[in-house]
Amino acid sequence: MLSLLVLYSEALTLCWTLQPAQDPTVTGQTPLAKTPSSPSSAAAAAPHAAPCFVEDIFAALREGVGDSGELTNSSLVLFGFCSQSAHSSASVSLDLANKKSSLEVLHPAAVHVSDEEEQGTITLTFDLPRSPSLMTNPVLLLAFESPLARGDLEVAFTSRSLQPNTQAVCISGDTQYVLLTGKSSEGSVNDRWQITAETKPPHMKQNLKSILIGEKSGSNISMSPLLFFSGGTGTDTRSARCASGSPPASLQTSFLCEMKRFLGGVLPQEHFASPPLPLDSLQSLPPLSLGLSSSETLLAVMINSTAPTVFGFTSWSSVLPVCHGELALSAALLEELRQKLDQTLVQMTDIIREEEVSPGAKESLGRLKELSALQKKEHATGGSQFRAFLLLKGLQTVAQTYDAQRKLRATRADPSSSVRGSVCGLRALTVSLTKLLVGPSSANINNCHGSCAFPLTNGNNHAILLNSHIESGNADERSPCCVPVAYEALEVVDWNADGTFISIKPDAVARECGCR
Structure with missing residues (x-):
């Protein structure tokens, strides 16, 4: 079983070119440096993740476990698991939910998304800072702000950085997360992951492009990548910033x-x-x-x-x-x-x-x-x-x-409440x-609410005298009012x-x- 460490990326930006990001958990911002987009690429600013974004993911995993100890059908849909890959992916997910206590933060410097028209694929490139954590068993989670609300779509993600190299994901209207298991690095640390996404059937590629980079080039996207690592030291770098x-x-x-x-x-x-x-x-x-x-x-x-x-x-x-x-x-x-x-x-x-x-x-x-x-x-x-x-x-x-x-x-x-009301x-x-x-x-x-007819409810001397004065025929005065x-x-x-x-x-x- 994996002992997983989570990367909480609070505000990441998908674009064609980015300067290295500041620590978003401190600044809440990511500086942009865009270059003009080509027709085969798209640039868009990713939204800031909600404060409880990562915690909500783990809650969804915990609550999605049925009485049998396995993920329910609704949870398989939520995380984009296809039936043929559900067993291995679900085991990783369950371990992820159970082993979240040790945290380590590592932020990608940039994420690039491009449309490879000749190959009929979409390519995601993750620029990662060099870190010993990348030599352990990584897991990549692509999280969306809300369910995708689209028709059924099967996507094959392929990369040398994944284990296995090709992994199937089934996206439906209730899918909100995509989980991919990575490959441990041996020797030199790979500081760039390049993952291609191909739809089945291929003519559905435009749907996937809309999911990843928005309906139009330059529009806001809803995807935030989260990186998980296993075998780390268990140091909580978020706590390190505390006094x-x-x-x-x-x-x-x-x-x-x-x-x-x-x-x-x-x-x-x-x-x-x-x-x-x-x-x-x-x-x-x-x-x-x-x-x-x-x-x-x-x-x-x-x-x-x-x-x-x-x-x-x-x-x-x-x-x-x-x-x-x-x-x-x-x-x-x-x-x-x-x-x-x-x-x-x-x-x-x-x-x-x-x-x-x-x-x-x-x-x-x-x-x-x-x-x-x-x-x-x-x-x-x-x-x-x-x-x-x-x-x-x-x-x-x-x-x-x-x-x-x-x-x-x-x-x-x-029955008497209508009278008292x-x-x-x-x-x-x-x-x-x-x-x-x-x-x-x-x-x-x-x-x-209610009337202030005699006998007055909780009336003071002024209200009693005022009510008596009005009942004597002086109708030009304000009647006692029901107030806190x-x-x-x-x-x-x-x-x-x-x-x-x-x-x-x-x-x-x-x-x-x-x-x-």
């Missing part, structure tokens, strides 16, 4: 990407007619650092808070890989966190069992528990405390969402938030280049209504 003593970047990033998948799968998906609201447009208290310097009082309040929490990145390109994230809880507060988390996990297990949520939510929750597990004898500081704290806040938010839904269903089922009271109101890396992408802020009279904050956990911060948005969620 000394910081927890491994891959572990923190894996947790946040898993949290993103969990929240997206377990929370109800709603469609909004209005545009999302940017969180930075809300009034906010001064941000507080979440880390080793956080006060015990702040952390205790948040652990026991019922306020909804959203998680996001001010600028993901500047903070991935995630190097921040440790807490130093006292023994008493750590035990309180442990108990709260255990209680909320029980709630979440019930919600997953009783509600219509994503089929993978249970497995995703299990991985979050593993990534944030608190040991019986926890160290004085640690990333596990940080992750357990975030997991608690995320699960509390999900639990509150479903609790509100259950109350709404119970109200609708009550006309009286001033709290109603659910969900608004869309600016798309965040982690989530949730919406928040229930509630609102107040008590609020709760919205808590935002935000990552930026300087660390992790808690931003409190006061008076964001209505909690009580009254006539005013």
